[in-house]
Amino acid sequence: MNIQLNQLIPIPLKEKILQGSSDIWNNNVVISKGDYLKIVAPSGTGKTTLTHILWKLRTDYTGEVQYDGCNINGINAQVMASFRQQKLSVIFQDLRLFGHLTAIENIELSRIKSATPGVGAHEVLEMAETLGVSHILNQKANTCSYGEQQRVAIIRSLVQPFEILVMDEPFSHLDENNTLKAAGLIEKVCKQNNAGFVLMDLDEDSYFEYTHSLKL
Amino acid sequence: MKQLLSKIIQSGIGKSRKLAAMLGLGLAVLFILMAVQIHADFYELLYGKKSKTDSADFLVINKTISNRTTDKTASFFTEADIADVKAQPFVLKLGTLSAANFESSVSSFSNALPFRSDLFFESVPDEFLDVKPSDWHWKEGQLDLPIIIPSFFLDLYNSGMALSMENMPQLSAETVMNIPLRITIGGNGKVEDWAGHVVAQSDRINSILVPESFMKFANEKYGYEKKTAPARIVIKVKDPSDPKLTEYLEHKGWKTNTEKTRFSHIRKIVNGVVAVTGGIGLVLLLFGLLVFSLFLQLTITSCKNDIALLQTLGISPKQLKGFLIKQFLPSQILLLISGLIIVSVLQVILKQILTGYDMHINSFVSVNTIIAATLIGVVLWFVNKSTINKYIES
Structure with missing residues (x-):
C-alpha cells in the first residue's frame, strides 16, 4: 500500500506553515510499503497533527490524503477498519491503551482484532521478553510506568498485520538501551512483514537505516 | 475478542440501572402477554367446543305484545322484517314458526x-x-x-x-x-x-x-x-351474547330468550377489561422500550471514549454492533421467554380454577400470545439495532 499527501495544510497551522518551509506540509509526498521514512520535527511543528491526519482522526486541513489512491475522506468506517486491521498500524504519542485492561489484554485486542493475526501468541511473549515487560503483562495498564506502557504500545502495534507503521515519538520515555531493543524489534517485524514505517521524532537518530528523511 | 470487548463495555454498564430497565421492560412484557392471553381465554370460553351447548346458537324471536296491540296481525313478521333479519351479519340461518289456522x-x-x-x-x-x-x-x-x-x-x-x-x-x-x-x-x-x-x-x-x-x-x-304471516321466527346465530344482536332486538322492540343474551352485558364488561389491560400493557411496553432505549444510549454514551478508541485501533463498526447486540438482546429475549413461562404457569392455574366452575380453557398459552411475544421480540431487536446503529455510526 501507499499513503499519498497532496498539498496538505492543517488549518490551525496554516499561517505558520505558509511563512516557513516544510518537506511535508504544502508538498506532495508518497509513503510506500518498503519505505523507512524519518520525519524530523521540532516541537510545535505538527507531528501529532500529522499522525492524526494520516490516521483520519481529524479532518481540519486543506489538501488531500490518499490511501492507495483513494481520498481517505471518502472511505467509510468499515473500510477504514479493514485498513487499520490489515495494512496500517500505529504508535500514538499518548499511547492510547485501555487503562483498565491488563498489558497482555491490550496487546491481545490488537492481535486478534482481525481474522488473521499478525503473530502467534507465543511470539507476543517473546516480544515482551525482548522489551523487558514480561513481568507486567498481567498488570493493569494504568498501573504500569509510562516507559512500560510505551513498550506495551510498541508490542501492540507489531502484533497485527501491517504494511506501513506510523510512529509518533515512539521512544520518548525509553532509555537508550530500551530504545535500541525496541528499534531492533520494530525493524525485525517490519522485515518479516515486508513493511515500512513513518517515524516522527524531534531529532535525527541512527536507530534505523532510513530510506529517506524529511523535515516537517 | 468477545471477552475483551465485554470487559471494556461492561465497565460502562451500571448494574442497578440495568436491573431497573429490565424490571420495567419485564413488567410491560408480562402485562401485554397477559392481556393477549386473557383475550384468548375469553374467546375460548365463548366459542370453545367444550363450552358450547347445542341450543346456545338458536333464538326464537317474537314481537312484544303491549296493551296497545289490538290487532293480531301487528305481531306478525312481515317479509320485509324477515329480509332485514336475514341481512344481519350475526344471523347464520332463519326459519319461521308457522301457526295453525x-x-x-x-x-x-x-x-x-x-x-x-x-x-x-x-x-x-x-x-x-x-x-x-x-x-x-x-x-x-x-x-x-x-x-x-x-x-x-x-x-x-x-x-x-x-x-x-x-x-x-x-x-x-x-x-x-x-x-x-x-x-x-x-x-x-x-x-x-x-x-x-x-x-x-x-x-x-x-x-x-x-x-x-x-x-x-x-x-x-x-x-x-x-x-298467514309467522308470529315467531327462529334464528341460528354465531354468538347469542353478541352485543350487536341485543342492540338490534332492542331497537326493533322484539323479544327473545333473555337468558341466552344476558351474557352480552358481561361480555361488554370483559371486553372492556381486556381492552384496558391490553392498553395498559401497550403503554407500559412503549415506556419499557423507551426506558430500555435510554438505558442503551446511556451505556453506549458512558463507554463513548472506549468505543471511539476501539474504532481508532481498527475494531470495525460491524464487529462493535454485533458485539453490542449480543451484549443486550439475549437478556431481553430471556426476559421475554420468562414472561411467556409466567403466563403459561398462570394459564395452568387459571384452568384449574375455572374447571371448578365448569368453564373450560386450554392448558397452554394461545397461538396469539406466542405471536405477540414474537412480535415484541422483533420490536426489541429493532430498537436495539437502531439505537446501536445510531450511536456507532455517529
Missing part, C-alpha cells in the same frame, strides 16, 4: 286418565329442531300425528298440576310418549279426530310442534285463512 283440542282415548284441553300447534323447519326422533314425519293418509312438546310442559305438569290435583298422576317422559292422544281438529265446517302421540321434548322451541307437512295440509283443509 284451525282450532284443536286434545283428550284421552281412555277413561283411566280422563283429560281434555284446548290446544294449538305450530311447526318449524326440521333443521331448527334440537331433537330428531325417527318417527318425526307425516304424509297425507297417515292417521298417526307425531307431536313435540316443550320440556318445561312436563316439568310444569309434574311439579304443579299433578301435585295439586288428587286424581292426576305424575308422568315420566317415557309414559308421556306412550299415551295415545285424541287430537280433535275443527274448522272450515269440518271436525275430525286424529290419533296423536308425543315423540320428543324440545329444550329449544317452546311450542307444541307438528311436522311442517301436516301443518300445511291441515291449514289448507281446516284453516279459516289460507295464508
